[in-house]
Amino acid sequence: xxxxxxxxxxxxxxxxxxxxxxxxxxxxxxxxxxxxxxxxxxxxxxxxxxxxxxxxxxxxxxxxxxxxxxxxxxxxxxxxxxxxxxxxxxxxxxxxxxxxxxxxxxxxxxxxxxxxxxxxxxxxxxxxxxxxxxxxxxxxxxxxxxxxxxxxxxxxxxxxxxxxxxxxxxxxxxxxxxxxxxxxxxxxxxxxxxxxxxxxxxxxxxxxxxxxxxxxxxxxxxxxxxxxxxxxxxxxxxxxxxxxxxxxxxxxxxxxxxxxxxxxxxxxxxxxxxxxxxxxxxxxxxxxxxxxxxxxxxxxxxxxxxxxxxxxxxxxxxxxxxxxxxxxxxxxxxxxxxxxxxxxxxxxxxxxxxxxx
Amino acid sequence: xxxxxxxxxxxxxxxxxxxxxxxxxxxxxxxxxxxxxxxxxxxxxxxxxxxxxxxxxxxxxxxxxxxxxxxxxxxxxxxxxxxxxxxxxxxxxxxxxxxxxxxxxxxxxxxxxxxxxxxxxxxxxxxxxxxxxxxxxxxxxxxxxxxxxxxxxxxxxxxxxxxxxxxxxxxxxxxxxxxxxxxxxxxxxxxxxxxxxxxxxxxxxxxxxxxxxxxxxxxxxxxxxxxxxxxxxxxxxxxxxxxxxxxxxxxxxxxxxxxxxxxxxxxxxxxxxxxxxxxxxxxxxxxxxxxxxxxxxxxxxxxxxxxxxxxxxxxxxxxxxxxxxxxxxxxxxxxxxxxxxxxxxxxxxxxxxxxxx
Numbered sequence: 001x002x003x004x005x006x007x008x009x010x011x012x013x014x015x016x017x018x019x020x021x022x023x024x025x026x027x028x029x030x031x032x033x034x035x036x037x038x039x040x041x042x043x044x045x046x047x048x049x050x051x052x053x054x055x056x057x058x059x060x061x062x063x064x065x066x067x068x069x070x071x072x073x074x075x076x077x078x079x080x081x082x083x084x085x086x087x088x089x090x091x092x093x094x095x096x097x098x099x100x101x102x103x104x105x106x107x108x109x110x111x112x113x114x115x116x117x118x119x120x121x122x123x124x125x126x127x128x129x130x131x132x133x134x135x136x137x138x139x140x141x142x143x144x145x146x147x148x149x150x151x152x153x154x155x156x157x158x159x160x161x162x163x164x165x166x167x168x169x170x171x172x173x174x175x176x177x178x179x180x181x182x183x184x185x186x187x188x189x190x191x192x193x194x195x196x197x198x199x200x201x202x203x204x205x206x207x208x209x210x211x212x213x214x215x216x217x218x219x220x221x222x223x224x225x226x227x228x229x230x231x232x233x234x235x236x237x238x239x240x241x242x243x244x245x246x247x248x249x250x251x252x253x254x255x256x257x258x259x260x261x262x263x264x265x266x267x268x269x270x271x272x273x274x275x276x277x278x279x280x281x282x283x284x285x286x287x288x289x290x291x292x293x294x295x296x297x298x299x300x301x302x303x304x305x306x307x308x309x310x311x312x313x314x315x316x317x318x319x320x321x322x323x324x325x326x327x328x329x330x331x332x333x334x335x336x337x338x339x340x341x342x343x344x345x346x347x348x349x350x351x352x353x354x355x356x357x
Numbered sequence: 358x359x360x361x362x363x364x365x366x367x368x369x370x371x372x373x374x375x376x377x378x379x380x381x382x383x384x385x386x387x388x389x390x391x392x393x394x395x396x397x398x399x400x401x402x403x404x405x406x407x408x409x410x411x412x413x414x415x416x417x418x419x420x421x422x423x424x425x426x427x428x429x430x431x432x433x434x435x436x437x438x439x440x441x442x443x444x445x446x447x448x449x450x451x452x453x454x455x456x457x458x459x460x461x462x463x464x465x466x467x468x469x470x471x472x473x474x475x476x477x478x479x480x481x482x483x484x485x486x487x488x489x490x491x492x493x494x495x496x497x498x499x500x501x502x503x504x505x506x507x508x509x510x511x512x513x514x515x516x517x518x519x520x521x522x523x524x525x526x527x528x529x530x531x532x533x534x535x536x537x538x539x540x541x542x543x544x545x546x547x548x549x550x551x552x553x554x555x556x557x558x559x560x561x562x563x564x565x566x567x568x569x570x571x572x573x574x575x576x577x578x579x580x581x582x583x584x585x586x587x588x589x590x591x592x593x594x595x596x597x598x599x600x601x602x603x604x605x606x607x608x609x610x611x612x613x614x615x616x617x618x619x620x621x622x623x624x625x626x627x628x629x630x631x632x633x634x635x636x637x638x639x640x641x642x643x644x645x646x647x648x649x650x651x652x653x654x655x656x657x658x659x660x661x662x663x664x665x666x667x668x669x670x671x672x673x674x675x676x677x678x679x680x681x682x683x684x685x686x687x688x689x690x691x692x693x694x695x696x697x698x699x700x701x702x703x704x705x706x707x708x709x710x711x712x713x714x
Binding site: 165167168170172174219220222224226227237239241243247249251253255257259260261262263267271273274275276277278280287288289298299300301302303304305306307 | 522524525527529531576577579581583584594596598600604606608610612614616617618619620624628630631632633634635637644645646655656657658659660661662663664
């Protein structure tokens, strides 16, 4: 089976921020394979995985082979009622992520959902309302940044002022389709939310993060089904240009055209242009070299051209920070505003593209 | 002095298509250093350089050190009246390229101008009119494709169907500013035409060429002066999204932010996405590697990941084809329609960005 990104679950050295049993979470809704990366990230950061539940016993059985420490719960309600569980990690079908999240928040737990965290502006309003009324967190697994060491390291370089002011972020997010291994909902627009909402959400989150923008407008966006008439609701291509409130800009392209001959599921790139230099991240592969690693970060500034392969070097600080944020009610891992703004903009990019068709 | 692209004049093995004296050209207007690349390309393809003229004797003197075979003419008129000269190569100040071209055409000679070939839609209409009435050619030195072996080779791969149907072209055209070595007109908007018109013209030409599109619309475009308030009419950043008549799309970014630490004047890239694979061209440098060469073409398709360093391998067929086109009144090097369409779209992208400011 060719890699398709659905099973992407990077590992690093465990770096627990809490002792066993100090922070307990459970997993609900195993529809997207990202649940493995989400749970693994939390476990490596010291969280204790208690329950798992999904209506499909096969998915639960599979999950337990990777996480034998978990217990299969009898129902969603059993998990939601569990007093030990402080956070629910979930990777539901995309358009069901918000209703599930609202249930989780009202059950008094923080929510950590796969991206995209919601698919409509109505859901966004409901999610914001639930956060406001419960005081709980609705956090998002924007894996292409928080679970990629190259992406994390690039953030550190920017924070160290290695490229001056960030003017623009370009993101390329090609993915392998692997249609035969995809669930039915993957091809139903209402369910997966459209390509800009789905895999575009990673890109917009990175843009906001690297530029420090609080808001942005979508200048242009498009979606296409260029070459998959057998899946009429699939969008195999999407792109967008955004302009942030702080003047920085963004372009991103996402697509399902990764060729079979590529050694990984996608040649994801991020190009960050600053006033004093630029960064390129080759996230999953340094294509057409002997290297089998991704996490290559290239930095060019007045000091010259530098190359950093950071696999195993920087880890994934998001997960420990998220646990501590849940414990201390802080926002170091990611602010709620940021998580929702990225979600909002990907829905707006999607809507604008649909309106323009 | 740091390389700035203005003196970029690639060389290859001479490959004459005519015998000495069979095709004679002269050079007029040496305002942009591209004139060196233009003349060298023609000479390598067998053309005979006769006259050179520029009002600035220093520029002529400098030119003659590189092309000692040329004769300094006493005036522009002497060159235009010369019966031997079949084609005039010229790199005037950008907004003067069209008036000069019209003179050249009406003098009964073909015109080969540096890009951008014109700066307004009014000039475009005048140029088209002159071509129509004289039957002469108004050809353009879109050097970032026709004078880059990586770019030429990518075109050959596409023609061989290596990536299927081309869906999208992304072009990144960063340039080193080197402000102290630039002439005054470089910082006067009316004269250089704006960044999308100037260095953006390369990008739009490549898009049309690689996708085979005949026309396109500008979906969005922007220009910025992010970091050079001392040059208020400089645009140090520009980008645009285009949609072609055949459904393929384009995004390009051009900027003047090449850091001092880069070993060349710009890390130009072209990313070509097809239904069956993709191509990346690292045009002038394989950044942060030991390689000192550009012309790296990466091809990924079902056969795997391949890497071609094509410096000295494919040459620059444009120049020989242009000479033969002039001799035989054919259009193999580049059609007039294509040259003008690229010019038109870069003016439109520029206008749309200005209107949107």
